Amino acid sequence: MTSGSFDISNIEHLAANGFSLLVDSTVRGSLLLAVVALIAAYLSRRSASARHLAWALGVAGLLVLPLLVRTLPTWGVLPAWSVSIGSTAEQSAIPGIASSDLSLFGQISANWHVWIMGAWLAGAVYRFLCLAAAQWKLRALTVRCDPASRGRLALETLRLLVRLGITRTVELLQGPAGATPMTWGVVRVKLLLPEDSHEWPEGRLRSVLMHEIAHIERWDCLTQFVANVACAVFWFNPLVWLAVRKMRHEREAACDDRVLLTGTSAPDYAEHLLEISRGMQPSTVALAATGGADRPSHLAQRVEAILDDRRSRQPVTRGGLMASVVVLSLFVTLLAMVGVSDGPSSDFAVYRPATMQPPAS
Numbered sequence: 001m002t003s004g005s006f007d008i009s010n011i012e013h014l015a016a017n018g019f020s021l022l023v024d025s026t027v028r029g030s031l032l033l034a035v036v037a038l039i040a041a042y043l044s045r046r047s048a049s050a051r052h053l054a055w056a057l058g059v060a061g062l063l064v065l066p067l068l069v070r071t072l073p074t075w076g077v078l079p080a081w082s083v084s085i086g087s088t089a090e091q092s093a094i095p096g097i098a099s100s101d102l103s104l105f106g107q108i109s110a111n112w113h114v115w116i117m118g119a120w121l122a123g124a125v126y127r128f129l130c131l132a133a134a135q136w137k138l139r140a141l142t143v144r145c146d147p148a149s150r151g152r153l154a155l156e157t158l159r160l161l162v163r164l165g166i167t168r169t170v171e172l173l174q175g176p177a178g179a180t181p182m183t184w185g186v187v188r189v190k191l192l193l194p195e196d197s198h199e200w201p202e203g204r205l206r207s208v209l210m211h212e213i214a215h216i217e218r219w220d221c222l223t224q225f226v227a228n229v230a231c232a233v234f235w236f237n238p239l240v241w242l243a244v245r246k247m248r249h250e251r252e253a254a255c256d257d258r259v260l261l262t263g264t265s266a267p268d269y270a271e272h273l274l275e276i277s278r279g280m281q282p283s284t285v286a287l288a289a290t291g292g293a294d295r296p297s298h299l300a301q302r303v304e305a306i307l308d309d310r311r312s313r314q315p316v317t318r319g320g321l322m323a324s325v326v327v328l329s330l331f332v333t334l335l336a337m338v339g340v341s342d343g344p345s346s347d348f349a350v351y352r353p354a355t356m357q358p359p360a361s
Contacts, residue, residue: 015113022120025066026237028335032061033239035331040246047312048253048305049218053324055247056223059230061332062240068336075337120236127232138184145173145192153198153205157191160209164217174198181208181276183215186222204272207259214258220251249298256306257313270306273299 036058040051148154149172157172170189179194191212197205215221227244234240259269277299305311316324 011114012111015111015117018117019113021066021069022117024069025062026234028065028069029062029234030237030239032065032332032335033058033243036243040250045312047314047316048250048257049315050320052247052250052254053316053321054328055243055250056226057324057328059227059240059243059247060223061328062230062234063226064332065336068333072333072337074339075334123235124232127235131228131232138190141175141192142173142190145175148172148174148193151198153193156205157209157213160206160213164213166213166217168216170213170216181212183212184221186219186225189216189221191216203264203268204275207264207269207272208276210259210262210264211255214255215251217258218251218254220255223247223251249301252302253305254315256302257311258315260306261313261315266306266309270303273303273306 036054039054043051043054153174154172157170161170168189170191173190173192174195174197175192177195179192181191181193181197183189183191191209193208197208200208227247230240231244256269256273260266
């Protein structure tokens with residue numbers, strides 16, 4: 001066997017296995033998101049914090065599923081069936097031309113697994129490069145901003161951090177005029193305010209700072225990072241993008257609820273939100289840090305939710321968090337273990353890549 005044939009066989013084998021895992025994870029992941037959507041609908045009368053937790057755990061489960069599928073034993077409860085694709089030699093058979101005479105490109109092109117996995121890999125690499133570029137822009141923004149370690153902004157920020165019991169170090173920055181207030185970073189947390197924020201009325205400054213510090217308290221930067229990775233891996237699945245968008249909306253609503261729980265008047269907070277949003281166009285840096293910008297329709301929904309006195313605004317308790325993690329972990333584990341039975345399968349046959357034989361000398 002020539003080295004070229006050996007390489008092609010390895011590529012075909014890896015592509016076939018990767019394609020099988022990708023399809024398996026996508027089907028199971030889509031089922032997981034469907035269940036999470038039902039749970040979120042059931043929690044429609046509960047707080048946004050509870051719904052965000054459900055979506056966040058579901059998105060995190062997407063990344064764990066492929067690992068569990070490959071490591072856990074299979075529980076055969078489904079009827080066995082598989083699709084016959086045929087061997088590589090059969091696929092590459094061209095009338096009048098032996099498969100062994102095909103060029104390297106021709107042999108690879110005959111295997112559609114390779115092309116599909118190549119397209120998936122290209123999309124995933126592109127998404128990860130976008131994330132890396134976003135992180136670079138955030139670093140560049142940090143350099144351009146002025147630290148606000150003293151004065152009114154620093155004192156109010158410190159007071160709220162102590163009030164919420166946050167012990168992590170938070171670096172307060174003042175960006176250019178019109179900058180969107182935002183936070184980013186998991187270990188080294190940055191909190192950005194626009195240049196003119198020191199001129200804001202006391203109520204507006206406190207509301208904005210409380211909203212951003214609520215993101216820090218809830219570890220939203222971490223959950224957003226997990227969501228970004230899930231979108232990069234499953235970039236082709238629209239259900240993943242929908243789940244991440246729902247997760248982002250519930251996250252902002254949960255932080256709005258946190259502001260209102262501190263005693264801020266709902267009409268005043270809604271007015272502050274509209275005033276700050278007016279004229280501020282989120283840049284690509286803001287999109288990278290927050291995972292998305294408020295469209296006018298979503299901003300209207302946020303204001304409507306803020307003014308709705310019937311909504312529950314209580315955050316998820318530590319006991320509720322632990323119980324949710326345990327329940328969803330068990331469901332994800334069960335979902336990963338469910339497989340086909342060992343009984344007789346249908347008329348379809350499992351795909352087996354055939355080894356390319358070198359041309360006869």
